[in-house]
Amino acid sequence: MEEELKLFRTWSSPFPLRIVWALKLKGIEYDTVYEDLANKSPLLLEYNPIYKKVPVLVHGGKPIAESLVILEYIEETWKQNPLLPQDPYQRAVARFWAKFGDDKVLESIKKVFMNQGKVREEGVEEALENLKHLEEELKGKRFFGGEAIGFVDIAVGWLANLVSVIEEVVGLELITEERFPLLSKWTKEFAAAPIINENWPPRDKLIAKYQALHQTFMSKQE
Numbered sequence: 495m496e497e498e499l500k501l502f503r504t505w506s507s508p509f510p511l512r513i514v515w516a517l518k519l520k521g522i523e524y525d526t527v528y529e530d531l532a533n534k535s536p537l538l539l540e541y542n543p544i545y546k547k548v549p550v551l552v553h554g555g556k557p558i559a560e561s562l563v564i565l566e567y568i569e570e571t572w573k574q575n576p577l578l579p580q581d582p583y584q585r586a587v588a589r590f591w592a593k594f595g596d597d598k599v600l601e602s603i604k605k606v607f608m609n610q611g612k613v614r615e616e617g618v619e620e621a622l623e624n625l626k627h628l629e630e631e632l633k634g635k636r637f638f639g640g641e642a643i644g645f646v647d648i649a650v651g652w653l654a655n656l657v658s659v660i661e662e663v664v665g666l667e668l669i670t671e672e673r674f675p676l677l678s679k680w681t682k683e684f685a686a687a688p689i690i691n692e693n694w695p696p697r698d699k700l701i702a703k704y705q706a707l708h709q710t711f712m713s714k715q716e
């Protein structure tokens with residue numbers, strides 16, 4: 495008998511979306527528990543007592559937290575449609591870029607979104623520098639994973655989802671065709687891939703959410 499599989503997520507958070515995409519790409523059935531992060535369920539707190547964040551994947555009653563860790567678990571548990579390459583060195587390279595996406599790209603884009611004036615400008619510079627590295631990594635490839643969507647595509651997939659929302663809310667451009675032709679093309683192709691496209695939060699709802707968030711950050715700085 496298949497063990498029960500449950501994903502704790504929210505409708506909009508980019509981290510659980512990684513898990514949604516990976517499970518769908520592998521054709522794994524699961525149940526969803528939608529959390530209200532302003533009022534976290536006792537189960538979420540029990541399953542992720544340290545970070546208290548989504549996503550949490552619960553497999554046969556056992557919880558796994560942290561989206562990149564969960565992705566690795568999924569990859570090791572269900573071998574079909576592999577997301578990581580076979581070669582150990584290439585696997586390490588993929589993990590490097592996934593971590594770079596969180597440590598550097600995400601942090602710089604957060605800096606752009608949460609600040610204004612000089613700090614935002616610094617954030618833009620840092621984001622462009624980081625995005626340049628991703629542009630380089632895409633040379634000669636359709637996806638970061640090669641011909642098919644892989645681990646790195648899923649890990650940095652939030653870029654295709656959220657950057658244009660952030661650009662619209664903040665009123666600036668980061669990923670343009672002129673600056674980043676490959677990344678720009680990747681954004682469109684990744685977003686258009688059926689499984690990604692079908693599991694994308696509605697843009698108008700995201701814009702409204704991020705507009706409200708942005709106003710909160712800006713009013714704190716006045």
Ligand SMILES: N[C@@H](CCC(=O)N[C@@H](CS)C(=O)NCC(=O)O)C(=O)O
Nearest residue numbers: 507508509531547548549560561562
């Ligand atoms: N490093 C974590 C980040 C997860 C994360 O930041 N989740 C946010 C939603 S976007 C959350 O649950 N926040 C609740 C909180 O901080 O209280 C991962 O990759 O899973």
